[in-house]
Amino acid sequence: EPEVTQTPSHQVTQMGQEVILRCVPISNHLYFYWYRQILGQKVEFLVSFYNNEISEKSEIFDDQFSVERPDGSNFTLKIRSTKLEDSAMYFCASRTGRTPTDTQYFGPGTRLTVL
Protein backbone atom coordinates (compact mmCIF):
# COMPACT_ATOMS: atom_id res chain seq x y z
CA GLU A 1 0.00 0.00 0.00
CA PRO A 2 1.43 3.41 -0.94
CA GLU A 3 2.48 5.60 1.95
CA VAL A 4 3.92 8.99 2.73
CA THR A 5 7.60 8.81 3.64
CA GLN A 6 9.69 11.33 5.53
CA THR A 7 13.42 11.77 6.04
CA PRO A 8 15.24 11.98 8.33
CA SER A 9 13.34 10.30 11.15
CA HIS A 10 15.28 12.37 13.68
CA GLN A 11 17.25 15.58 13.14
CA VAL A 12 19.35 17.28 15.77
CA THR A 13 20.55 20.81 15.05
CA GLN A 14 22.04 23.81 16.76
CA MET A 15 19.96 26.92 17.33
CA GLY A 16 20.30 29.31 14.41
CA GLN A 17 21.07 26.60 11.87
CA GLU A 18 18.96 25.88 8.80
CA VAL A 19 17.21 22.53 8.46
CA ILE A 20 15.38 20.93 5.58
CA LEU A 21 12.82 18.25 6.27
CA ARG A 22 11.94 16.02 3.38
CA CYS A 23 8.74 14.25 2.44
CA VAL A 24 7.71 12.05 -0.44
CA PRO A 25 3.91 12.19 -0.70
CA ILE A 26 1.85 9.38 -2.18
CA SER A 27 2.43 9.48 -5.91
CA ASN A 28 -1.01 10.40 -7.24
CA HIS A 29 -1.72 12.93 -4.51
CA LEU A 30 -1.99 16.60 -5.39
CA TYR A 31 -2.39 18.36 -2.03
CA PHE A 32 0.43 18.44 0.50
CA TYR A 33 0.60 19.58 4.09
CA TRP A 34 2.96 20.14 6.97
CA TYR A 35 1.86 19.86 10.57
CA ARG A 36 3.86 19.96 13.75
CA GLN A 37 3.37 18.46 17.21
CA ILE A 38 5.30 19.83 20.14
CA LEU A 39 5.97 17.04 22.62
CA GLY A 40 2.84 16.13 24.56
CA GLN A 41 0.68 18.65 22.72
CA LYS A 42 -1.82 18.55 19.90
CA VAL A 43 -1.03 18.48 16.22
CA GLU A 44 -1.01 21.94 14.63
CA PHE A 45 -1.41 22.89 10.98
CA LEU A 46 1.47 24.77 9.40
CA VAL A 47 0.89 25.00 5.67
CA SER A 48 -0.91 23.49 2.70
CA PHE A 49 0.44 23.37 -0.84
CA TYR A 50 -1.24 22.77 -4.16
CA ASN A 51 -0.24 23.35 -7.75
CA ASN A 52 3.19 24.58 -6.73
CA GLU A 53 2.00 27.26 -4.40
CA ILE A 54 0.92 27.72 -0.83
CA SER A 55 -2.86 27.55 -0.53
CA GLU A 56 -3.08 28.27 3.18
CA LYS A 57 -0.71 28.87 6.06
CA SER A 58 -1.10 29.30 9.79
CA GLU A 59 0.28 32.12 11.92
CA ILE A 60 3.00 29.71 13.06
CA PHE A 61 4.31 29.60 9.48
CA ASP A 62 6.26 32.84 9.57
CA ASP A 63 9.12 34.07 7.39
CA GLN A 64 11.57 31.56 8.77
CA PHE A 65 9.58 28.73 7.19
CA SER A 66 9.34 27.89 3.52
CA VAL A 67 8.08 24.97 1.47
CA GLU A 68 9.07 23.71 -1.91
CA ARG A 69 8.35 20.91 -4.35
CA PRO A 70 11.73 20.80 -6.05
CA ASP A 71 10.87 17.90 -8.32
CA GLY A 72 7.95 15.59 -9.09
CA SER A 73 8.24 13.59 -5.91
CA ASN A 74 9.73 15.53 -2.99
CA PHE A 75 8.05 18.10 -0.80
CA THR A 76 10.31 19.97 1.61
CA LEU A 77 9.95 22.17 4.66
CA LYS A 78 12.85 24.53 5.33
CA ILE A 79 13.38 26.29 8.63
CA ARG A 80 15.91 29.06 8.02
CA SER A 81 17.18 29.84 11.49
CA THR A 82 15.99 27.33 14.03
CA LYS A 83 14.91 28.31 17.52
CA LEU A 84 14.62 26.15 20.61
CA GLU A 85 10.83 26.31 20.34
CA ASP A 86 10.96 24.72 16.88
CA SER A 87 11.74 21.41 18.58
CA ALA A 88 8.79 19.21 17.64
CA MET A 89 7.62 16.31 15.53
CA TYR A 90 6.93 17.49 12.00
CA PHE A 91 4.42 15.55 9.96
CA CYS A 92 3.92 15.66 6.23
CA ALA A 93 0.52 14.67 4.86
CA SER A 94 -1.00 14.34 1.43
CA ARG A 95 -4.35 13.69 -0.22
CA THR A 96 -5.52 13.03 -3.73
CA GLY A 97 -7.79 16.05 -4.10
CA ARG A 98 -10.14 13.96 -6.26
CA THR A 99 -12.98 14.81 -3.95
CA PRO A 100 -13.28 17.66 -1.45
CA THR A 101 -13.67 15.17 1.35
CA ASP A 102 -10.80 12.79 0.78
CA THR A 103 -8.56 11.82 3.63
CA GLN A 104 -5.15 13.20 4.47
CA TYR A 105 -2.57 10.47 4.98
CA PHE A 106 0.30 11.24 7.27
CA GLY A 107 3.94 10.28 7.09
CA PRO A 108 5.78 8.82 10.08
CA GLY A 109 7.13 12.22 11.11
CA THR A 110 10.55 13.81 11.61
CA ARG A 111 11.51 14.55 15.18
CA LEU A 112 13.45 17.84 15.19
CA THR A 113 15.54 18.64 18.23
CA VAL A 114 17.05 22.12 18.45
CA LEU A 115 19.88 22.50 20.98
Add this chain to the structure above:
Amino acid sequence: AQKITQTQPGMFVQEKEAVTLDCTYDTSDQSYGLFWYKQPSSGEMIFLIYQGSYDEQNATEGRYSLNFQKARKSANLVISASQLGDSAMYFCAMREGWGGGGNKLTFGTGTQLKVEL
Protein backbone atom coordinates in the same frame (compact mmCIF):
# COMPACT_ATOMS: atom_id res chain seq x y z
CA ALA B 1 -13.43 28.73 21.71
CA GLN B 2 -11.78 25.42 20.94
CA LYS B 3 -12.87 23.96 17.64
CA ILE B 4 -12.28 20.37 18.76
CA THR B 5 -12.63 19.32 22.37
CA GLN B 6 -11.56 15.98 23.76
CA THR B 7 -12.35 15.98 27.45
CA GLN B 8 -10.77 12.65 28.37
CA PRO B 9 -7.00 13.00 28.70
CA GLY B 10 -6.73 9.30 29.59
CA MET B 11 -8.95 6.24 29.43
CA PHE B 12 -8.55 2.64 30.55
CA VAL B 13 -10.43 -0.33 29.10
CA GLN B 14 -10.27 -4.05 29.65
CA GLU B 15 -9.25 -6.21 26.73
CA LYS B 16 -12.25 -7.35 24.65
CA GLU B 17 -14.46 -4.60 26.04
CA ALA B 18 -15.81 -1.66 24.04
CA VAL B 19 -14.70 1.89 24.73
CA THR B 20 -16.01 5.30 23.65
CA LEU B 21 -13.68 8.25 23.15
CA ASP B 22 -15.45 11.58 23.24
CA CYS B 23 -15.11 14.42 20.75
CA THR B 24 -17.16 17.58 20.45
CA TYR B 25 -16.65 20.20 17.79
CA ASP B 26 -17.54 23.78 17.06
CA THR B 27 -18.12 25.14 13.60
CA SER B 28 -20.54 27.42 11.81
CA ASP B 29 -19.93 25.71 8.48
CA GLN B 30 -22.63 23.43 7.09
CA SER B 31 -20.08 21.31 5.26
CA TYR B 32 -17.36 19.76 7.33
CA GLY B 33 -15.66 16.46 7.97
CA LEU B 34 -14.58 14.71 11.13
CA PHE B 35 -11.64 12.36 11.36
CA TRP B 36 -10.09 10.12 13.96
CA TYR B 37 -6.39 9.30 13.95
CA LYS B 38 -4.43 6.90 16.13
CA GLN B 39 -0.91 7.73 17.29
CA PRO B 40 0.95 4.79 18.83
CA SER B 41 4.01 5.36 20.98
CA SER B 42 6.16 5.09 17.83
CA GLY B 43 4.71 8.46 16.81
CA GLU B 44 3.10 7.96 13.41
CA MET B 45 -0.44 9.18 12.70
CA ILE B 46 -2.75 6.46 11.44
CA PHE B 47 -6.08 7.37 9.85
CA LEU B 48 -8.97 5.40 11.36
CA ILE B 49 -12.33 6.72 10.26
CA TYR B 50 -14.10 9.65 8.58
CA GLN B 51 -17.58 11.15 8.92
CA GLY B 52 -18.92 13.83 6.62
CA SER B 53 -21.43 16.36 7.88
CA TYR B 54 -23.98 15.29 5.29
CA ASP B 55 -23.52 11.57 5.86
CA GLU B 56 -26.76 10.16 7.21
CA GLN B 57 -25.27 6.91 8.44
CA ASN B 58 -22.66 6.65 11.15
CA ALA B 59 -19.30 5.66 9.70
CA THR B 60 -17.90 2.22 10.47
CA GLU B 61 -14.50 0.69 9.70
CA GLY B 62 -13.99 -2.76 11.15
CA ARG B 63 -13.91 -2.45 14.94
CA TYR B 64 -14.16 1.35 14.74
CA SER B 65 -17.42 3.21 14.52
CA LEU B 66 -18.25 6.85 14.83
CA ASN B 67 -21.26 7.90 16.89
CA PHE B 68 -22.18 11.11 15.06
CA GLN B 69 -24.73 13.35 16.74
CA LYS B 70 -24.95 16.43 14.60
CA ALA B 71 -27.34 18.44 16.77
CA ARG B 72 -25.06 17.91 19.77
CA LYS B 73 -21.95 18.49 17.66
CA SER B 74 -20.35 15.32 18.85
CA ALA B 75 -18.42 12.65 16.97
CA ASN B 76 -17.42 9.98 19.44
CA LEU B 77 -15.20 7.09 18.43
CA VAL B 78 -16.31 3.65 19.55
CA ILE B 79 -13.76 0.85 19.55
CA SER B 80 -15.31 -2.58 19.97
CA ALA B 81 -13.52 -5.66 21.30
CA SER B 82 -10.45 -3.72 22.46
CA GLN B 83 -7.05 -5.26 21.86
CA LEU B 84 -3.72 -4.58 23.54
CA GLY B 85 -2.53 -3.06 20.27
CA ASP B 86 -5.22 -0.38 20.58
CA SER B 87 -3.22 1.28 23.36
CA ALA B 88 -2.30 4.64 21.84
CA MET B 89 -3.16 8.33 21.70
CA TYR B 90 -6.32 9.05 19.72
CA PHE B 91 -6.94 12.39 18.04
CA CYS B 92 -10.19 13.79 16.74
CA ALA B 93 -9.80 16.30 13.89
CA MET B 94 -12.09 18.47 11.78
CA ARG B 95 -11.92 19.84 8.27
CA GLU B 96 -14.17 22.85 7.79
CA GLY B 97 -15.73 23.83 4.51
CA TRP B 98 -16.19 21.82 1.36
CA GLY B 99 -12.74 21.22 -0.01
CA GLY B 100 -10.96 23.85 -2.01
CA GLY B 101 -8.25 25.97 -0.49
CA GLY B 102 -6.10 24.22 2.01
CA ASN B 103 -8.53 21.77 3.57
CA LYS B 104 -6.48 21.90 6.75
CA LEU B 105 -7.28 19.73 9.74
CA THR B 106 -7.80 21.13 13.23
CA PHE B 107 -6.96 18.63 15.95
CA GLY B 108 -8.09 18.08 19.50
CA THR B 109 -5.73 17.51 22.39
CA GLY B 110 -6.09 13.75 22.23
CA THR B 111 -7.09 10.90 24.52
CA GLN B 112 -4.50 8.40 25.73
CA LEU B 113 -6.11 4.96 25.71
CA LYS B 114 -4.64 2.08 27.69
CA VAL B 115 -5.98 -1.43 27.14
CA GLU B 116 -5.47 -3.74 30.10
CA LEU B 117 -5.58 -7.52 30.40
